[in-house]
Amino acid sequence: MLDLIKIRRDLHQIPEIGMEEVETQKYLLKVIHEIIANKAFIELKTWETGILVLLHGSQATKTIGWRTDIDGLPVEEQTGLPFASKNGRMHACGHDIHMTTALGLLEVLGQTQPKENLLFLFQPAEENVAGGKQMYDGNAFGDWLPDEFYGLHVRPELKVGDIATNTHTLFAGTCEVELTFKGKGGHAAFPHNANDALVAAAYFVTQVQTIVSRNVDPLGSAVVTFGQMHAGTTNNIIAETAFLHGTIRALTLDVLEAVKERLETIAKGVAGSFNQEVEIKLTQGGYLPVENNPQLAHELMTFFENETAEVNLIDIEPAMTGEDFGYLLSKIPGVMFWLGIDSPAPLHSNKMTPDEKVLDFAVSNIAKFLKIKTED
Known part of the structure; x- marks a missing residue:
């Protein structure tokens, strides 16, 4: 099994600005290749500094997508952590948590071939130049374009165990x-x-x-x-x-x-x-409102509320934060949700410190949801 805390800390030390995520991509590819080794049903391709990993379904009628962003911010870290970044950049928006969660999900869901296709997108440049729009407009997906897309964003003031979303506009x-x-x-x-x-x-x-x-x-x-x-x-x-x-x-x-x-x-x-x-x-580019698909959001919220005892599901009001996942959701129906990380410092703060217990919680519970989506 992957050591999720080690992976998160490794990624935390090498934050890079959008479209410059060379070392981040190299690290991600190393872990991904370890996960997918000798699995003929899994295929990988890259686009610029982004990565796409497709689990080919055994009886595929659709493709379910999971998206994570991989870039950092131009913030000088002041957390004092032994694994703090020293390159003048910082994962002050939690993308190190996002990436680690995605790798954990890939490991869990890649153990056996799913019925439906499952795409993992490791997307560059969320913070600066709308990497999601660039990938979509540049035909990076090819025939791997999902029929449904899902993603998360960490939220410091929510507790570990909280998942918050709604059936309309989130960001x-x-x-x-x-x-x-x-x-x-x-x-x-x-x-x-x-x-x-x-x-x-x-x-x-x-x-x-x-x-x-x-x-x-x-x-x-x-x-x-x-x-x-x-x-x-x-x-x-x-x-x-x-x-x-x-x-x-x-x-x-x-x-x-x-x-x-x-x-x-x-x-x-x-x-x-x-x-x-x-x-x-x-x-404006790709930073459109993040509009959840009402039906898919209702399904996700019902699942987390009724099928996962660990999750405290919150129906939350929209926030004025921006996210380029909004562009992808304007093309493909899907859902984004908040993931609580219980940090005393807010997003984009040079002291933002997620509670790493969120990693096991996120992988365990989101994997259950994606398994249902790919086995129905």
Whole structure:
């Protein structure tokens, strides 16, 4: 049997940014080859830094997919753990737990040939460039495309034993926003001879707050956040340009599109009022809302609630977190769920520390669900 804790700790030490997961892929392939050795019904292929493993069913009429993401974040780890990453990256979103769980599931379910096909997808670049969309659009699946897709995401504030999902939208769709206001630089003592881009950007940041409060249905949900601003070079020079970097999040595509449109209108209006130019870049890509298929989600929730005594099933409200699994679920019916890991620090924190007891729990209980799906 695999030593899941060792695998998780090994992976935790080598986090890599999306589409750069070379060492991660190498480690995963080593373990996968050990699992599938001498099993003629299992086939493997790679795409860039991603991996696809297919268990060919004995009487296959469909393909069930299990997806895990494999990339890390540009976060300097501060956990103090003996197996902490030292490369300036960190699995601060729990993808090391995701990968280890997937390897454990592959080991358990790969012991015997299933009736239906079972695909394991180890997907790169969830955090930065929507690897799921890239793989789908690049025909990485070929004729291995699943008929149903399942996946999980760890959630720090839930306890080990908690599985949480719903029969509708689980995560928001997201859109990255980059804006550059372009004015005219000059001496701080002569503002009338310049055109201050910093002031224009400040007005924009203030005005854009009205989108959620005055342009979005109060019963809808949206977030507009600008977390980065760069303008100017020193205290006595008026800024010629001002750069803003932010995010839009919404639970439906209709609301997301409406917010994007309104943001553009405000940006152009502010620029015009200051007699400036503005460059606007909106990048949504594959980060669509994660919309669970109602029927499949009901089946999964019923199974975990009634058939697995270890699981505390929670019917949970949507969260404004983003996930590129939303793109795959827009093409293929499926379900994503939260997995409790009981960490005192939140997702993306440099101190995020999952309780490793979750590994045995996750593999044991999810394997039961996938076995039912592939043997019916």
